[in-house]
Amino acid sequence: MASSLYTTTTTTTTTTISLFLLYSALLPYPTLSGRVFNHSITPNFTASFLQFVDHSGAFLASKSGSFQARITNSKQESQSYYLVIIHVLSNTIVWSANRNTPISESSELRFSPDGLTLYNETGHSIWSTPSKKRPSSVSSLQLLESGNLIMVDGMNKTVWESFDSPTDVIVMGQELLVGKSLVSSVNEEDLSEGSYRFVIGENDAILQWNRMTYYKLSMDTKAFRDTSLAVEYMVMNFTGMYLMGSNGTVVVIRVILHNSNAVTDDSSTFRILKLDPNGVFSIVKIDATDRSQTPEFMGPADICRVPSICRRLNVCTNGGICQCAPGFHSDPIMKNGDCVPADNSLDLPDSCDGSLSSNGTAVKYMSMRDNLDYFSNDFMDPILRNVTVSVCQDLCSRNCSCLGIFHSQDSGSCYAIQNYLGSLMMKSNPARDKDRLGYIKAIVVGNPNGNSEDKKxxxxxxxxxxxxxxxxxxxxxxxxxxxxxxxxxxxxxxxxxxxxxxxANSSSSAEGEFEFSAIPGLPVRFNYDELVVATEDFKTRIGSGGFGTVYKGTLQDGADVAVKKITCLGAQGKREFLSEIGIIGKIHHVNLVRLKGFCTHGGQKFLVFEYMNRGSLDRSLFGNDGPALEWQERYEIALGTARGLAYLHTGCEHKILHCDVKPENILLHDKLQVKISDFGLSKLLSPEESGLFTTLRGTRGYLAPEWLTSSAISDRTDVYSYGMVLLEILRGKKNSSAQTRSNNISGNNINTGDNRSSSSSGESGHRLIYFPLYALEMHEEGRYSELVDPRLGGKVRMEEVEKLVRVALCCVQEEPSLRPSMSNVVGMLEGILPLGEPRIESLNFLRFYGRRFTEASRLEENNEQNEVILYRQPLGNSSTTGSYNSFSYMSSHQLSGPR
CATH class of the missing domain: 1.10.1220 (Arc Repressor Mutant)
Incomplete structure (x- = not known):
């Protein structure tokens, strides 16, 4: 009986262990996860999302658990991660450290005696607490019940706190000092700074859109001004919201919130003030007893007072119903909700920030209905007084930053709409402002001289x-x-x-000059003169790529930029340009080059990108001027590039194919920041189009075989190109440069498809071989060390070398469905997913490439004195058949189009 019981117990235990091991093997992430610390953490602590994935990235909680510090994404499907403080009950992000610089799930937060530092996936710092001199080192990181994240020294003195750097939220007890502001997010998923601000001024709390005021707290019916003293800070407690002055002893403006007569309700309620992405700030009460959330205050109360609530030149009525103003209709080109003149002979100008004059351009003013108004009129002084409407219009015509005017007939006051054009609203006081009429400036496209009416x-x-x-x-x-x-x-x-x-083109170029006046997602439109000054008349050329040439420039604020002059635009050039700036302007990822703005001038078009001072990868990888890239640098470049491509394929709102992945389009910056550039060849695919791609794009040596067949082009085409780049990172040379290999290494007979004697390749006794094929053969023999750049002197990690080789071969398999996704490539490189095993039968096509490459290389050597480069010519009379014959010999012009 005992023996039977023992046997049963042993069997049960064995089964349990087996099931546990099976479950562990199937988990997408490691099962070990750090515990959530309560209240405080001591130095020499490291956290990442993956380490605390079981707790949604939370690693520190306040004593009662009301708040948590997390490394997390704003939405589950997002690939952008942030260091944040979360109010657990409402799941509200109340503070973010790196809102403008998202990280990946494997990025790390490190807490040392010197403070907090957030590192990206390349291991470089992107955010840290101030490094000011402290009397002693930091002893702990604490999350208080107020939601304030603080660092204290050995004397328990606070040396840093998150409350000093608010983002778009403040909580009860948090003071927002005069001069400080809350800045809205772009949207609920993208936490980077948007266009709206909630600013504490010396006299009031105000809301601004692109630095233009559209709301003051004192004008709200629920706000009461007690004194005219200067404001010092704003604070919110259990009874209301207050603007305080005189060292916090006097209330300047107060907003009393309902259901807050008793201070005793502090144990069950909590209030959060947030500036939403749509430009409205609101106060919400959270009840801990029933988890309810009750809106208590909203500013402005009339949603139509928000400047861009209805997009450009829409009229907002009845709490958010939008309709184009009379004389306008929805933009048929952009289809983004903006309105343009219904008269096709008119177009809207672009703002130039006041730096250029509009003289010489025919202008017409479209009058608005007398019951329409603009948000800024109630918050700004007129630019002129006692003038006629014609004088007001003439002044606007001579300043290209002016986009429209409002003129008061009784007082002669002239108000200007400058730089940005938002939505319109109904007049709040028609009786008072009945004589103030609006006029929108338009460019006369069909009649630039502006005098046809007189002549007619x-x-x-x-x-x-x-x-x-x-x-x-x-x-x-x-x-x-x-x-x-x-x-x-x-x-x-x-x-x-x-x-x-x-x-000297046709007039069609001028007619299209103003098609880009309303492009969503772009923070800045530069004027041409700015770029001429910034680039010293396009003096320093730093590269060229898809559709253009790139110049270095320096803006007035001292920021270095890369200015890409778009050239070689064909019949689809205008569409390509609109697609490029529309897509790239919305992309925010640490491994993708950020678009800072754009410019159109005549028929010329420019894109302004952040500047990467180390240039493209090919210079550092293939150049002989400086030291060779170290192994760890190469591995981080491979990983960063994979992350960027994975984001393009799966992290964006729509799938984006790069279609020209190569070292020239991978840029490096200080501290080894890695960013993918040149989306001029990218395509924005809808779900219906994701399997269709008809235009041949890319660069010789990186094109997948499906480009030359009828196979569909997909994200796995980028994966192939990435695999080829990975081999070049490993070797330190172009795949297209010959790899020499001795005949008698290990006595092995290398199958290159060439049966001729090795002596024909030169007196050295070495065979020429195509490097991707060489990598395949070394993989088959398990001799990965022979594939590494000899300049590294063996200072490599062999397990990582094998990993890169195996991943690269998986990526360049002939059958697209066998290639891993870029997300899986990232997982393999990070060690989260097991390495794939490349299928030899799907790599045999490399032997065809190898043979043709060897033949062409020998022909080139034999004819070098005659300057005949035969490997760029199709070998039409080749005796070898197959679909691969011409692939290796197509010129870069044939494959890439004009560069």
Missing amino acids: SNFPVLAMVLLPSLGVLLIAMVPTIIWLRRRRRRRKWARNVNKKTGR
Whole structure:
């Protein structure tokens, strides 16, 4: 009986252990996870999302658990991670450390005696607490019940606190000092800074859109001003919201919140003030007893007072119903909700921030209904007084930053709409402002001289004089004369435009000049003069790539930029440009180059990117000027590039294919920041289009085989190119440069598909071989060390070398479905996922490439004196058949198009 019981117990235990091991093996992440610390952490602590994945990235909690410090994403499907403080009950992010610089799930937070530092996946610091001199080292990191994250020294003195650096939220007890502000997020998923600010001024709390005021707390019906003393800070408690002055002893403005008569409700309620991405700030009460959330205050109460609530030139009515103003309709090009003139001969100008004059451009003013108003009129002084509407319009015409005016007939006051054009609203006080009328400035596209009306009006007079003698004949000639005159004016106007822009094209280029006046997602539109000054008239060329040449520049604020001049635009050039700036402007990832702005000038188009001072990877990897890249640097470059591509494929709102992955499009910055550039070849694919791609793109040596077949182009095409780049990172040379290999290494017969004697390849006794094929053969033999750049002197980690080789071979398999996704590549490189095993049968095509490469290389050597580069010519009479014959010999122009 005992023996039977023992056997049963042993069997049960064995089964339990087996099930546990099986469950552990199937987990997508390691099962070991750090515990959540309560209240405080001591130095020499490290955290990442993956370490605390079982706790949603939380590693520190306040004593009662009301708040948690986490490394997490704002939405489950997002690939952007942030260091945040969360109010657990409401799941509200009340503070973020790196809102403008998201990290990956494997990035680390390190707490040392010197403070907090957040490192990205490349191991470089992107955020840290101030490094000011402290009397002693930091002894602990504490999360208080107020939601304040603080660092204290050995004397328990606070040396840093998160409350000093608010983001878009404040909580009860937190003081928002005068001069400080809350800045909205772009949206609920992208925590980076948006266009709205909640600012504490010396007299009031105000809301701003692009630095223009549209709301003051004192104007709200629920706010009461007690004194005219200067404001020092704002604070919120259990009874209300207060602007305090006189060292915190006097209330300047107060907002009493309902259901807060008793201070005793402090044990069950909590209040949060948040500036939402839509430009409204609100106060919400959270009840701990029933977990309810009750909105208590909203500013502005009228949502139509938010400047861009209805997009450009929409009229907002009835709490958010949007409709284009009379004389306007929805933009048929951008289809983003903005409105443009219904008259096709008119277009809206772009702001130039006041640096250029609009002289020489025909302008017309479209009058608004007398019951419409603009948000800024109630918060700004007129730019002129006691002037007529024509004087006001003339002033606006001469300043290209002016986009429209409002003019008061009684007082002669002239108000300007400058730099940004938002939505319109109904007048709040029609009786008071009935004489204030609005006019929107428009560019006359079909009549640039602005005088056709006068000339046309003179024509009927002349006709009436001549009518008795010419009669019906003259009447019949009128349409022909008008048509000829208009055509002559159009040609003259086109010549004038071409002279100004330095072009001799048709007038169509001028007609398209203003198509980019409303591009969403772009923070800045630069004017041409700014870029000329920044680049010293495009003096320093730093590279060229898809569709353009890149120049170095320095903006007025001292920031270095890379200015890409778009050239070689074909029939689809305008669409390509709109697609590029529309896509890239919305992308925020640590491994993707950030678009800072754009410019259009005549027929020229420019993109302004952040500057990467170490240039492209090919310079550091293949160049001989400086020291070779160390092994760890190469591994981090491989990992960063994989993360960037994974984000393009799965992290964006739509799938984006790069289509030209190569070392020239991988840029490096100080501290080894790695970013992918050049999305000029990218395509934004809808779900219906994701399997279709018809245009041949890319660069010789990195193109997947499916480009030359009828196979669909997908994200796995980028994976192939990445695999080829990975081999070059490993070797330190181009795959297209010959790899020499001795005939008698280990006595092995290397199958290159070439049966000729090795002596034909030169006196050295070495065979020429295509490096990807060489990598395959070394993988088969398990001799990974022979693939490493000899300049590294053996200072490598062999397990990582094997990992890169195996991942690269998995990526370059002929069958796209066998290639891993870029997300899986990241997982393999990070060690989260097991390494894949490349299938030899799907890599045999490399033997065809190897043979053709060897033949072409020998022909090139034999004909070098005659400067015949035969490997760029198709070998039409090749005896070898197959679909791969011409692939290796297509020129870069054939594969890439104009560069």
